[in-house]
Amino acid sequence: MSLQLILxxxxxxxxxxxxxxxxxxxxxxxxxxxxxxxxAGLSGLYLTLNAQFIAVTQVIxxxxxxxxxxxxxxxxxxxxxxxxxxxxxxxxxxAFFIAFIVFIQLVFMIFVSHPSQGNNANVAxxxxxxxxxxxxxxxxTNYVLPFEAAGYLLLAATIGAxxxxxxxxx
Amino acid sequence: MNILQIxxxxxxxxxxxxxxxxxxxxxxVYFERKISAWAQNRIGPNRVGWHGALxxxxxxxxxxxxxxxxxxxxxxxxxxxxxxxxxxxxxxxxAVIPFGPNINVFGFSVPxxxxxxxxxILYVLALTSLGVYAITLAGWSSGSKYSLLGGIxxxxxxxxxxxxxxxSIGGVLLLSQSLRPVEIVQAxxxxxxxxxxxxxxxxxxxxxxxxxxxxxxxxxPEAEPELVGGYHTExxxxxxxxxxxxxxxxxxxxxxxxxxxxxxxxxxxxxDHFGLSNGWFAVISVITFAIxxxxxxxxxxxxxxxxxxxxxDQLMNLGWKVMFPLSLLNIIWVAVLIMxxxx
Amino acid sequence: MxxxxxxxxxxxxxxxxxxxxxxxxAKFIRPARPTHxxxxxxxxxxxxxxxxxxxxxxxxxxxxxxxLIFDVEVVxxxxxxxxxxxxxxGGFLVGAIFLFMLGLGMAYEWRKGDLEWVKPKVILxxxxxxxxxxxxxxxx
Numbered sequence: 001m002s003l004q005l006i007l008x009x010x011x012x013x014x015x016x017x018x019x020x021x022x023x024x025x026x027x028x029x030x031x032x033x034x035x036x037x038x039x040a041g042l043s044g045l046y047l048t049l050n051a052q053f054i055a056v057t058q059v060i061x062x063x064x065x066x067x068x069x070x071x072x073x074x075x076x077x078x079x080x081x082x083x084x085x086x087x088x089x090x091x092x093x094x095a096f097f098i099a100f101i102v103f104i105q106l107v108f109m110i111f112v113s114h115p116s117q118g119n120n121a122n123v124a125x126x127x128x129x130x131x132x133x134x135x136x137x138x139x140x141t142n143y144v145l146p147f148e149a150a151g152y153l154l155l156a157a158t159i160g161a162x163x164x165x166x167x168x169x170x
Numbered sequence: 171m172n173i174l175q176i177x178x179x180x181x182x183x184x185x186x187x188x189x190x191x192x193x194x195x196x197x198x199v200y201f202e203r204k205i206s207a208w209a210q211n212r213i214g215p216n217r218v219g220w221h222g223a224l225x226x227x228x229x230x231x232x233x234x235x236x237x238x239x240x241x242x243x244x245x246x247x248x249x250x251x252x253x254x255x256x257x258x259x260x261x262x263x264x265a266v267i268p269f270g271p272n273i274n275v276f277g278f279s280v281p282x283x284x285x286x287x288x289x290x291i292l293y294v295l296a297l298t299s300l301g302v303y304a305i306t307l308a309g310w311s312s313g314s315k316y317s318l319l320g321g322i323x324x325x326x327x328x329x330x331x332x333x334x335x336x337x338s339i340g341g342v343l344l345l346s347q348s349l350r351p352v353e354i355v356q357a358x359x360x361x362x363x364x365x366x367x368x369x370x371x372x373x374x375x376x377x378x379x380x381x382x383x384x385x386x387x388x389x390x391p392e393a394e395p396e397l398v399g400g401y402h403t404e405x406x407x408x409x410x411x412x413x414x415x416x417x418x419x420x421x422x423x424x425x426x427x428x429x430x431x432x433x434x435x436x437x438x439x440x441x442d443h444f445g446l447s448n449g450w451f452a453v454i455s456v457i458t459f460a461i462x463x464x465x466x467x468x469x470x471x472x473x474x475x476x477x478x479x480x481x482x483d484q485l486m487n488l489g490w491k492v493m494f495p496l497s498l499l500n501i502i503w504v505a506v507l508i509m510x511x512x513x
Numbered sequence: 514m515x516x517x518x519x520x521x522x523x524x525x526x527x528x529x530x531x532x533x534x535x536x537x538x539a540k541f542i543r544p545a546r547p548t549h550x551x552x553x554x555x556x557x558x559x560x561x562x563x564x565x566x567x568x569x570x571x572x573x574x575x576x577x578x579x580x581l582i583f584d585v586e587v588v589x590x591x592x593x594x595x596x597x598x599x600x601x602x603g604g605f606l607v608g609a610i611f612l613f614m615l616g617l618g619m620a621y622e623w624r625k626g627d628l629e630w631v632k633p634k635v636i637l638x639x640x641x642x643x644x645x646x647x648x649x650x651x652x653x
Contacts, residue, residue: 003515007522029248029310036303047518056292057588064299065584068306068329069577075310075322075566076574132289132349136592140600144607150589151611154582158618161578162627165571173516180520184527237544242552243565250536257532258525265524285520292591293521299584313565314554326573329580336587343594403555408539412532483630486576490628494583498616501594505605508598 007048015041028074032067039063051130175278183284187264195418196226202418202471209475230411238407243313252311253405253412256304260419263297266290267426268352270436270456274448282436282456283352290351291339294427298335298382302328304416305384305401312404320400323390323482330489331381331388337497338375341368341504342431355435359442365432367507371500372432374493379424381489384417386474390482425466426459433462575627586615 015038022034039062046055128134139147200215200223207214215222240249270282287293302325309321342364343349346357358364365372381388390400397403402413429435436459441451480488554561593608600607622628 003519007515007519027245029245033248033251033303033307036300044522048515050515052289053592056289056296059296060292060299060588061581061585064296064302064332065329065577065581068302068325069574069581071303071306071310072322072325072574072577075318076568076571132292132592132595136594136596137599139592140596140604140607147589147593147607148610148614151586151614154586154589155614155618158579158582159621161582162575162622162625165575165578176516176520180523181527184520184524188527188531234539235543237546237551238539239547239551241554243554243561254529254532254536257535258528261528261531262521262525265521284524285517287517287521310566312554314556315561315565315567316555318565318567319569322569322573326576329577329584333580333583333587336584337590340587340590340594343591344597347595347598349591349595398555398557407543408536412536486630487628491623494619495616498612498619501590502609502612505597505608509602509605 004048008045011041011044011048014038015045029071032070032074035070036063036067039067049130050127053130053132053135179275179278179280180284183280184265187284188261191261191264191419191422194422195415196230198418198422198467199226199229199414201467202474205468205471206475209472233407233411233414236407238409239404241313241404244404245311245313248307248311249404250409252304252308253409253416255307256301256416257412257419259297259301259304260416260423263294263423264426266293266351267423267430268355268435269426269459270452273452281352282452286350286352289349291343291349291354291431295332295336295339299332301382301420302332304413308405308413309401312401314404316398316403317401320390320397320403324384324401327384327388327390327485327489328382330486331378331493334374334489334493334497335378335382337494337501338371338378339431341371341497341500344501344504344508351430351435355430355437358434359437359439361439363432363434368500368504370496370503372428374497374500375432376428377488377493379428380470380473381485383420383424383470385421385470387477387479388485389479390485421467421470422463425463425470428466429459429462433466435459572630579622579627582618583615586611 018034018038018041022031022038025031025034039058043055043058043063046052046058203225204214204222206212215225218224218228240246265284266287268281268283268286272279272281274280305328306321306325309317309319309324312318342354345364345367346354348354348357384390399405402410405413436455438454438458441454441458446454554565590608590611593604593611597604597608
């Protein structure tokens with residue numbers, strides 16, 4: 001067994017177990033903590049795939065920023081007092097339906113369409129593509145417009161977030 | 171080197187680093203008390219050992235023997251988890267900070283850094299962003315109003331200053347063109363220190379580091395007169411010691427990080443022109459690093475007794491309206507500097 | 514490079530083991546004599562009233578929201594900063610436009626007062642009632 005495989009099994013187990021625990025806990029805050037652990041495991045998986053930028057972004061943005069926001073919301077709203085989900089059997093059926101479709105999709109992806117078949121052609125290039133330097137170069141050359149569009153989108157998000165937050169709470 | 175040798179060297183390096191951090195932190199507490207006493211015209215600890223030199227060990231031993239009291243209102247698992255996260259984050263940040271040049275041990279060239287990863291600085295940023303959870307969870311899980319308010323305040327403070335910290339690091343990256351701390355240090359050879367080339371970025375990073383470590387004048391999360399003990403009101407015994415150690419370890423690591431990013435790291439200006447042997451070069455480099463870190467730590471303690479605590483609105487204003495625009499200006503300044511002088 | 518990450522991973526493991534061992538070791542040597550009073554939440558000697566999880570100011574949430582957006586911008590800016598030297602004026606313009614939009618967002622928040630924090634209002638003690646009393650006394 002190579003080092004890569006051992007790490008893959010380790011991080012995969014962490015992500016899988018933590019995601020199951022996340023949806024089974026009744027306390028929303030503990031669920032959020034398992035989600036953070038799940039993000040950490042995912043970031044480890046990205047690292048074994050040499051996607052360093054995505055790995056770090058996963059931790060900084062998802063685990064470090066989005067989950068802080070989640071925690072604030074959980075602490076503010078105290079959702080453990082709300083039994084919304086159990087009073088809505090229709091919602092439960094809908095959730096099962098969605099989960100079933102996603103499951104079918106995953107089975108199809110993994111066992112029928114063989115997504116990993118064509119991707120092994122150029123390993124060196126794909127290893128290089130994950131480094132931050134390479135992403136920077138791509139942002140300058142091929143993806144200048146998307147980069148600026150992302151900036152513009154974030155500007156819109158800034159304004160939108162402020163407007164919505166004010167509308168709801170004032 | 172084969173894989174076995176790498177593993178042995180790595181584990182030895184990690185153990186040395188952890189021991190150094192622990193010793194440094196223990197003595198940092200002692201020196202903080204001594205310097206505080208000196209600043210206030212007191213004597214300070216002087217009973218345990220020579221001039222009180224063993225005081226910190228006695229304190230740790232005392233905390234080890236104290237009863238651990240968890241209030242009934244607390245959420246016990248998270249209450250225990252919070253100090254673990256705090257200590258974990260503050261120790262592991264040190265994995266990527268270089269404390270010297272390569273040295274020769276038994277014929278191998280060993281770099282004096284635990285892991286020379288090519289995303290080193292981002293690794294530090296990622297861990298700092300996780301450090302917020304320790305204090306937020308400690309505040310939430312204690313089941314006390316003081317703790318909750320302290321935790322919430324602290325997390326808002328830390329995330330606010332994390333932004334200016336990130337943008338200040340952007341300025342450093344513009345000059346070094348690498349995320350590896352080793353290369354960032356090498357890019358600052360001679361007097362090309364980032365603190366000299368981008369003083370504004372240095373100041374914003376320094377202030378953000380103060381805020382991230384919750385040191386005075388930014389210690390609002392534990393502001394004694396209004397919040398009792400802030401997020402660690404309900405902590406005792408080793409869990410309290412965990413937070414206490416983590417705070418000082420964070421101070422140590424913040425200093426090491428500032429030295430690496432802005433003050434030339436382990437480099438003594440123009441040392442390579444003196445024609446020293448490899449061994450002496452390494453020794454002087456490591457000593458230079460230690461002296462720089464010690465000077466910054468002294469600065470941390472000095473500021474504590476010079477500037478009073480901010481009010482919360484002043485703190486947020488400083489973060490968002492002063493440090494954040496300044497760190498943006500710093501990036502533009504460095505970008506123009508590179509364009510004009512072709513550094 | 515995977516080996517270097519492996520070293521970081523080993524460091525993480527050692528740190529976790531060290532921290533947990535330190536916490537567990539203390540468990541065996543310290544006393545445990547809980548009483549009802551010890552287990553109460555500390556509130557300066559008073560019995561705590563109401564839930565400890567009080568509702569806090571919504572501004573903390575807004576700060577977290579703003580932080581999230583700027584954090585994404587930091588992460589996006591880092592690849593730009595990393596290869597800046599190789600691209601000359603064009604690279605500068607790419608970054609300048611991005612930074613300009615970032616600054617615009619900040620200016621919007623500043624203008625709309627979302628970076629403001631509630632300042633404590635100083636309420637000076639007044640002697641109004643006393644003065645009224647004096648006047649009434651004089652009238653009587």
